[in-house]
Amino acid sequence: MEESSANAQHEPRESGITRRIFLGTTLGGGAAILAGGSSVIFSTASNAATNAGADSMFKLGGDLSVNRLGFGAMRITGEGIWGWPPDRDEARKVLRRAVELGVNLIDTADAYGPETSELLIAEALHPYPKGLVIATKGGFTRPGPGQWVANGRPEYLTQCVEKSLKRLRLERIDLYQLHRVDPNVPMEESLGAIKKMQEAGKIRHVGLSELGPEEIARARKVLPIVSVQNQYNVSYRKWDNALAYCEKEGLGFMPWSPVGGGRSLKSGALETAAKNHGASVYQLAIAWLLARSPVMLPIPGTSSVAHLEENVAAGKLQLTPAELEALNGAG
Ligand SMILES: NC(=O)c1ccc[n+]([C@@H]2O[C@H](COP(=O)([O-])OP(=O)(O)OC[C@H]3O[C@@H](n4cnc5c(N)ncnc54)[C@H](OP(=O)(O)O)[C@@H]3O)[C@@H](O)[C@H]2O)c1
Numbered sequence: 533m534e535e536s537s538a539n540a541q542h543e544p545r546e547s548g549i550t551r552r553i554f555l556g557t558t559l560g561g562g563a564a565i566l567a568g569g570s571s572v573i574f575s576t577a578s579n580a581a582t583n584a585g586a587d588s589m590f591k592l593g594g595d596l597s598v599n600r601l602g603f604g605a606m607r608i609t610g611e612g613i614w615g616w617p618p619d620r621d622e623a624r625k626v627l628r629r630a631v632e633l634g635v636n637l638i639d640t641a642d643a644y645g646p647e648t649s650e651l652l653i654a655e656a657l658h659p660y661p662k663g664l665v666i667a668t669k670g671g672f673t674r675p676g677p678g679q680w681v682a683n684g685r686p687e688y689l690t691q692c693v694e695k696s697l698k699r700l701r702l703e704r705i706d707l708y709q710l711h712r713v714d715p716n717v718p719m720e721e722s723l724g725a726i727k728k729m730q731e732a733g734k735i736r737h738v739g740l741s742e743l744g745p746e747e748i749a750r751a752r753k754v755l756p757i758v759s760v761q762n763q764y765n766v767s768y769r770k771w772d773n774a775l776a777y778c779e780k781e782g783l784g785f786m787p788w789s790p791v792g793g794g795r796s797l798k799s800g801a802l803e804t805a806a807k808n809h810g811a812s813v814y815q816l817a818i819a820w821l822l823a824r825s826p827v828m829l830p831i832p833g834t835s836s837v838a839h840l841e842e843n844v845a846a847g848k849l850q851l852t853p854a855e856l857e858a859l860n861g862a863g
Contacts, residue, residue: 588822588847590829592637592784593737593758596706598665600822601847602637603630603840604788604833608652609645612677616648617835624656629837631661633844639761639786639831641669641711642696643680650699658701667707667759667786668696669741671714671722684714686725693729709739709761713747723754730755739784745777759784759829766817767797769863778827790830791817791843801858805851814839815846820859823851 588600608623610616617623630638640649650668657664670692673681683689689710696705708726713719729735739759740751751757760778762771764787778785791797791814799813806816814832821830832843851859 590784590827592665592707593756596665596737597663598637598829599634599847600829601635601818601844602639602667602786602829602831603627603635604790604831605638605640605649605653606644607833607835609648610677613644614674614677615645617652619835620652622837623652623835625837626835626840627653627656629840630844631657631664633841635844636661636663637665637667637829637831639667639669641672641709642692642699643669643672643674643711646674647699650696654699654701665706666700666702667709667739668700668705669709669711669739669761670696671711682712682714682716684710684712684717684719684722686717686721689722689725690729693726693734697734704734704736706736707739707759708735708737709741709759710751711741713743719747719751720754723751727755739786741788743774744771745773748774748777748783757783759786761786761788761831763787763789763793764821765790765792765797766802766820766859766862767792767799772863775825775828779825783827784829785825785827786829786831787821788831790821790832799859799862801855801862805855805859808855809849811846811849812842814843815849816851816859818843818846819849819851820856822847823856824860 589597590600591597606613608617608626638653640653642650653666670689671682671684673683675681693708710722710726714722726735726738730738737758738755739761740748740757741761743760748757748760760774760783762774764771764775768789775785797813797817802813802816806813809816818830818832821828834840834843
């Protein structure tokens with residue numbers, strides 16, 4: 533799944549990786565997580581530089597405390613990110629289980645389904661538990677399965693915010709992200725509409741998606757920005773510059789496609805590290821992201837409870853300095 537250009541065609545693919553090696557602690561860890569709350573997932577260790585879970589909390593906008601390992605709710609829709617998922621009950625279970633496991637940052641968008649991802653979140657989780665941050669987005673229209681067309685016109689975005697509020701049954705959206713800058717609309721105009729909604733109390737914080745440092749700085753002249761959501765994973769490093777900018781400025785960086793977006797993450801270093809830990813490459817990909825930067829907020833997506841549990845358990849993995857170095861060089 534890519535939304536890398538404003539008018540991209542998309543087709544999620546099956547991953548070529550079929551290996552299913554769970555952390556030895558996955559099931560026990562799940563029980564411990566349930567018993568001990570989110571702090572158990574992100575146990576600290578003496579070597580903070582290599583512990584994926586260290587410094588596991590991040591304050592979005594300085595006031596919203598989130599566990600750095602979040603959940604992406606794009607995959608709980610139908611094929612081509614279109615319509616309802618084949619197993620709607622499983623989708624609701626995935627959402628509830630994520631929260632049970634201590635995840636308190638859920639990323640979605642009006643374009644996922646469209647609408648169905650936001651509707652399922654409300655169905656499964658409303659009334660929302662205290663501290664749950666739902667981050668949604670607007671700015672993409674969906675002419676059909678796998679098709680995404682940017683629309684950043686101010687009047688359209690205003691209407692998007694109102695509709696997301698209704699679907700999510702919220703009075704205020706904690707994090708509203710401009711899904712794409714529309715090439716036909718100056719970003720200042722799009723963000724101006726979002727700023728008005730923020731001033732009206734309908735949005736708490738604002739984030740961006742798929743932009744580099746210069747554009748992020750330009751957006752910040754219009755309104756405060758707390759996060760940036762760009763494609764990033766162990767094999768895809770185009771946005772290292774945006775990550776560095778976010779680190780310097782204290783913005784959250786939410787990598788999308790953190791486990792490859794349904795494509796195989798081909799890396800010898802990843803395979804080797806996975807073997808060393810008796811874990812899956814998905815888990816290592818997540819552990820590397822968490823270790824890569826304290827502002828990194830991965831949002832791996834899945835339609836399956838088993839994959840969700842596997843992914844959340846990755847927060848406990850501790851990489852050795854040698855593994856970290858090998859994975860840093862694997863991009
Ligand atoms: N801002 C943007 O433009 C943008 C673009 C794309 C996505 N996003 C956001 O980022 C989130 C993540 O992106 P993504 O879904 O494209 O990429 P991803 O999280 O890297 O990959 C999801 C895919 O990997 C599979 N998967 C996940 N965990 C697995 C595991 N443990 N074992 C085997 N397969 C596993 C899923 O299949 P199963 O369902 O079978 O587990 C799904 O096909 C989305 O949910 C969305 O919130 C944002």
